[in-house]
Amino acid sequence: MWKKPKEDPSPPDIFNELAEKLKPSTDIMQIPLSIEGRHAFLFYIKTVVDGEKIQNMILKPFFEMRSEEHFESYVNSSPDKVEMPDTEALLISLTKGFVLISIKGQLALLDLKKVNSDTVGETVMESTVHGPQLALSESLETSLNIIRQHYHDPALTVETIELSDKTHRSIAIVYNSNAVNKNVLNEVKKKIKQFDTPLIQSGGDLENLLTNKKYNLFPTTLLTERPDRIVYNLLGGKVAIFVDGSPNAILVPVVFFDYMEAMEDNYHTYWVSFFGTLLGYVGLFSCLLLPSIYVAVTSYTPEILRTELALTVSGSRIGVPYPSYIEILLMLIIMELLTEASIRLPKAISATATTVGGLILGTAATEASLASNIMIIVVAAVAISTFVIPINELSFSIRIIRLILIIFTSLFGLTGLILGFLGIIMHLCNKDSFGEPYLRLFRVGKIEEKKVRNG
Amino acid sequence: MNRFIYYLIATHMITNIVANVPKILLDKNDKGAITSMILGVFVGLLMTYIVIRYFTNSPGKDLPELMKEYMSKWFYYPILFFFSIVWYTAGTITLVTYTFMLDLFLTPEMAILTMVMPFLVIVSLGVLMKTENILHSTEIMLVLFLPLGIFVFTKAYLSKGINWDYVKIAIMHINHLPNYSAFTGSFFMFFGVVNIIVFNKYFVKKLSFGFKHILLVGLLAITVLFTTYFLPIGLGGFDDIDKLLYPWISTTDSIRMKFGIIERLVFLFMLFFITISLSTIVIQWHIAAKLLEKVIYFKRLNWKKNNLTPYLFVIVFSICAGTLTKTVTDYQLFKLSISFYNILPVFFLILFLSMWAVKRGAKS
Numbered sequence: 008m009w010k011k012p013k014e015d016p017s018p019p020d021i022f023n024e025l026a027e028k029l030k031p032s033t034d035i036m037q038i039p040l041s042i043e044g045r046h047a048f049l050f051y052i053k054t055v056v057d058g059e060k061i062q063n064m065i066l067k068p069f070f071e072m073r074s075e076e077h078f079e080s081y082v083n084s085s086p087d088k089v090e091m092p093d094t095e096a097l098l099i100s101l102t103k104g105f106v107l108i109s110i111k112g113q114l115a116l117l118d119l120k121k122v123n124s125d126t127v128g129e130t131v132m133e134s135t136v137h138g139p140q141l142a143l144s145e146s147l148e149t150s151l152n153i154i155r156q157h158y159h160d161p162a163l164t165v166e167t168i169e170l171s172d173k174t175h176r177s178i179a180i181v182y183n184s185n186a187v188n189k190n191v192l193n194e195v196k197k198k199i200k201q202f203d204t205p206l207i208q209s210g211g212d213l214e215n216l217l218t219n220k221k222y223n224l225f226p227t228t229l230l231t232e233r234p235d236r237i238v239y240n241l242l243g244g245k246v247a248i249f250v251d252g253s254p255n256a257i258l259v260p261v262v263f264f265d266y267m268e269a270m271e272d273n274y275h276t277y278w279v280s281f282f283g284t285l286l287g288y289v290g291l292f293s294c295l296l297l298p299s300i301y302v303a304v305t306s307y308t309p310e311i312l313r314t315e316l317a318l319t320v321s322g323s324r325i326g327v328p329y330p331s332y333i334e335i336l337l338m339l340i341i342m343e344l345l346t347e348a349s350i351r352l353p354k355a356i357s358a359t360a361t362t363v364g365g366l367i368l369g370t371a372a373t374e375a376s377l378a379s380n381i382m383i384i385v386v387a388a389v390a391i392s393t394f395v396i397p398i399n400e401l402s403f404s405i406r407i408i409r410l411i412l413i414i415f416t417s418l419f420g421l422t423g424l425i426l427g428f429l430g431i432i433m434h435l436c437n438k439d440s441f442g443e444p445y446l447r448l449f450r451v452g453k454i455e456e457k458k459v460r461n462g
Numbered sequence: 463m464n465r466f467i468y469y470l471i472a473t474h475m476i477t478n479i480v481a482n483v484p485k486i487l488l489d490k491n492d493k494g495a496i497t498s499m500i501l502g503v504f505v506g507l508l509m510t511y512i513v514i515r516y517f518t519n520s521p522g523k524d525l526p527e528l529m530k531e532y533m534s535k536w537f538y539y540p541i542l543f544f545f546s547i548v549w550y551t552a553g554t555i556t557l558v559t560y561t562f563m564l565d566l567f568l569t570p571e572m573a574i575l576t577m578v579m580p581f582l583v584i585v586s587l588g589v590l591m592k593t594e595n596i597l598h599s600t601e602i603m604l605v606l607f608l609p610l611g612i613f614v615f616t617k618a619y620l621s622k623g624i625n626w627d628y629v630k631i632a633i634m635h636i637n638h639l640p641n642y643s644a645f646t647g648s649f650f651m652f653f654g655v656v657n658i659i660v661f662n663k664y665f666v667k668k669l670s671f672g673f674k675h676i677l678l679v680g681l682l683a684i685t686v687l688f689t690t691y692f693l694p695i696g697l698g699g700f701d702d703i704d705k706l707l708y709p710w711i712s713t714t715d716s717i718r719m720k721f722g723i724i725e726r727l728v729f730l731f732m733l734f735f736i737t738i739s740l741s742t743i744v745i746q747w748h749i750a751a752k753l754l755e756k757v758i759y760f761k762r763l764n765w766k767k768n769n770l771t772p773y774l775f776v777i778v779f780s781i782c783a784g785t786l787t788k789t790v791t792d793y794q795l796f797k798l799s800i801s802f803y804n805i806l807p808v809f810f811l812i813l814f815l816s817m818w819a820v821k822r823g824a825k826s
Binding site for chain 2: 307308310311312313314316415418419420421422423425426427429430432433434436437444446447448449
């Protein structure tokens with residue numbers, strides 16, 4: 008360095024430049040430190056940095072150290088030090104909670120951010136009896152920490168990408184570099200770089216952007232909050248994508264059966280798991296087919312049932328003033344409204360919704376002859392079995408496809424029901440998730456096949 | 463993908479248990495149906511063997527591709543067009559027959575066009591799928607519904623309604639010379655294997671097809687033909703069985719399940735057959751569309767990066783099938799299918815000739 012000036016040095020030009028750009032925010036801090044001829048300057052945004060860390064890691068050492076050189080090498084060897092980006096990126100870094108230090112005209116950038124959302128919540132969406140009870144965190148680093156702590160393997164790779172949207176969030180792509188499907192990984196990276204939206208706030212947003220088609224009914228990515236599910240899938244070669252600020256991870260590529268797998272299934276004895284899986288599928292089929300079967304059987308082909316049952320069904324419909332498809336659509340829509348209301352309502356009022364809903368979907372509706380008794384049972388069974396599906400993304404899709412199937416059945420009867428169901432299967436077969444087929448049986452053979460084809 | 467060839471064979475056979483084949487066979491019950499069936503099985507197995515062995519030599523290549531490589535344009539264009547018509551007719555006959563049958567037995571009060579509509583919608587959806595995905599959806603349908611099929615067939619064979627004496631009477635009529643229509647009818651059962659001419663593109667691994675596999679197909683064919691022919695006779699008697707319009711469905715309707723929620727077994731049969739027939743129709747129309755695509759392809763017909771030619775084909779297919787359903791009667795349909803089965807040997811002759819031509823072209 009050249010000759011030291013006698014008077015107190017002024018902060019470097021870049022500080023003023025940055026302050027100019029960040030004006031008139033009041034939480035910008037520009038602090039000169041000086042004691043016995045030693046000088047340093049700090050620049051940070053007060054509301055995003057950890058004050059305690061600044062105190063302990065910068066201020067204290069500064070005043071305790073003997074010379075500026077000591078302090079400089081202290082700062083340079085700090086584990087929180089990051090490489091100095093250009094001015095534009097520097098501004099973004101400052102808004103993320105980085106601290107800019109200038110010692111003897113040299114600039115250093117330290118990551119001292121404070122995240123208040125790094126608590127780890129309990130699992131809400133996919134709760135299990137056995138298995139881990141804690142979910143991910145809303146802070147990206149905490150979530151990554153959880154995954155790393157669940158999965159100790161040097162092959163676990165974490166790549167962080169900053170989104171090019173307006174909020175400059177970080178996204179982490181996590182995969183097992185030995186097992187991962189390279190095509191999928193490249194496609195994911197390509198897609199993420201191509202994003203062109205102003206705001207990505209949650210895993211759900213990102214999920215929609217990752218999907219090719221605009222009008223998509225069945226999910227082709229899996230949103231999960233369970234660390235054990237993520238680790239299980241990483242091991243199987245999937246790619247997990249984390250968004251900062253969202254307590255969920257996205258898993259790609261998925262197959263249909265991933266949605267039908269509760270993590271609980273791995274934690275029980277064979278037959279218990281088998282029974283659990285079976286219940287899941289019974290739930291899937293009943294919530295998809297029951298309403299349509301009701302329409303087909305009451306309005307088109309009552310003779311398909313044994314005589315006693317056919318009589319009971321039609322007997323219970325005595326007094327209902329409209330055809331069965333109106334009855335079922337009415338009741339299903341009320342049920343959907345109720346489900347939707349209990350998701351949206353503040354927890355304090357949700358008891359009201361269920362009580363009122365219970366009245367509508369209960370005896371009152373049958374006494375008013377607006378629906379038959381059996382109809383109420385069907386709707387209740389449908390409502391319950393919808394919640395049996397382990398991943399609720401799938402059950403949301405089933406809710407819609409169910410209505411389409413009801414319309415198809417109302418138009419074409421029992422044939423319509425069967426063909427509509429087969430149509431759904433064909434649609435699922437024809438889907439793909441990041442180039443991987445969506446619905447396939449016997450996948451082991453499939454892998455062999457791929458090997459053969461690739462030479 | 464070895465297993466898929468059996469799916470192709472099996473779905474086609476099962477579809478025809480109820481469609482026109484039993485009617486044709488039972489029509490000739492005292493004019494050589496049994497000998498025709500035996501002959502049909504032998505010729506069918508021979509055909510299956512030749513076709514599969516031929517295509518195992520060029521794994522991953524379909525016939526249009528091979529023809530394009532080794533044959534002149536003037537030959538293979540009309541041949542592919544003819545093949546496409548054959549497949550379309552096969553699929554359409556199945557479709558219309560099933561529509562009539564369901565209209566008669568499941569929802570009699572429904573208009574015939576309303577009956578055919580769901581088929582056309584779902585089949586069109588299926589035809590537009592990728593070829594590989596059709597195989598996989600067929601697999602899923604078979605896995606989902608084959609247990610049901612096995613259950614209903616076991617139930618049918620164990621039912622008290624079967625009088626085996628009638629079957630014995632029928633077997634007594636073995637001493638007749640084969641009848642041509644009955645022979646082509648039972649030969650048509652083996653038509654499923656010819657689907658390989660397009661699907662071979664996805665049979666990348668060399669198919670192993672030897673004596674064991676022939677035996678498997680043979681057993682399947684014998685079971686299916688036995689069920690097609692003798693089950694209605696056992697349930698409905700021998701003498702007047704040829705007077706029924708849909709003998710197979712009419713007779714199996716006599717089976718009851720005493721403790722089932724669904725009492726009449728015939729509805730379970732229908733559920734099973736609708737599923738299998740759907741995959742058969744989808745496969746056949748898909749092949750028809752694929753073959754036609756090789757002959758007629760509108761390069762300019764694009765919309766949002768998708769070529770609309772297959773969509774156009776599907777619309778034309780659907781309109782033709784819908785019109786046919788509206789215009790023909792049951793009897794005309796029966797006559798049409800008999801004449802279709804009767805020209806099948808010509809089709810096979812052309813198929814084998816073109817296969818031979820390709821082989822010769824490949825050698826020289």
